[in-house]
Amino acid sequence: ARELAETVGVDAAFVAGVVDAETPDGLFDRVCGRFALHHVDVAVVAPLLAAKLAEGGTGAFLETMATNPLLRLARHQTGRGGIARYGSDDEHPLTAAEVATVGRAFGEVTTTAPQMVFLRMIDRQILKFRWKPVSRLIAVVDDTIGLVAPTATSYQQLVKVRRVQKH
Numbered sequence: 001a002r003e004l005a006e007t008v009g010v011d012a013a014f015v016a017g018v019v020d021a022e023t024p025d026g027l028f029d030r031v032c033g034r035f036a037l038h039h040v041d042v043a044v045v046a047p048l049l050a051a052k053l054a055e056g057g058t059g060a061f062l063e064t065m066a067t068n069p070l071l072r073l074a075r076h077q078t079g080r081g082g083i084a085r086y087g088s089d090d091e092h093p094l095t096a097a098e099v100a101t102v103g104r105a106f107g108e109v110t111t112t113a114p115q116m117v118f119l120r121m122i123d124r125q126i127l128k129f130r131w132k133p134v135s136r137l138i139a140v141v142d143d144t145i146g147l148v149a150p151t152a153t154s155y156q157q158l159v160k161v162r163r164v165q166k167h
Contacts (some may be wrong), residue, residue, distance in 0.1 A: 031059035038064050039090050040100040046105035053163040065157040066093035107164025113154035116146025123156050
């Protein structure tokens with residue numbers, strides 16, 4: 001976290017305060033992140049986060065996911081042919097294996113797709129939200145697809161964890 005903070009220009013002292021934060025028992029009841037895990041080596045970071053979570057504590061991470069083949073293809077096209085790239089070079093969608101790694105670190109993990117984000121990515125990346133009526137239509141179609149097959153086709157997933165004592 002400290003190294004990444006320096007790279008992106010965030011005050012490393014602030015990050016160190018969060019990473020080294022002390023609570024009365026040294027642990028937190030909750031952890032959360034938004035598009036954070038897909039920038040790190042999950043095998044290294046998940047156990048560090050889990051170690052800061054009290055037994056029975058919970059967490060949630062909104063992350064990208066690697067299940068949609070069309071989105072995987074589109075990711076390879078970003079930065080080419082006029083498709084904007086908004087992410088950093090270290091960014092990668094979480095694979096099922098990485099989610100399983102998170103589960104092993106915390107004890108329990110579940111994933112859901114709380115909002116369908118598939119065509120919305122086309123609107124963002126290619127259409128650049130230029131036409132509000134089209135954006136509204138895309139959102140309706142995305143939400144309809146989400147009723148049928150949200151976990152297989154969405155760009156985003158909610159990774160929920162619970163710290164369970166290992167036996």
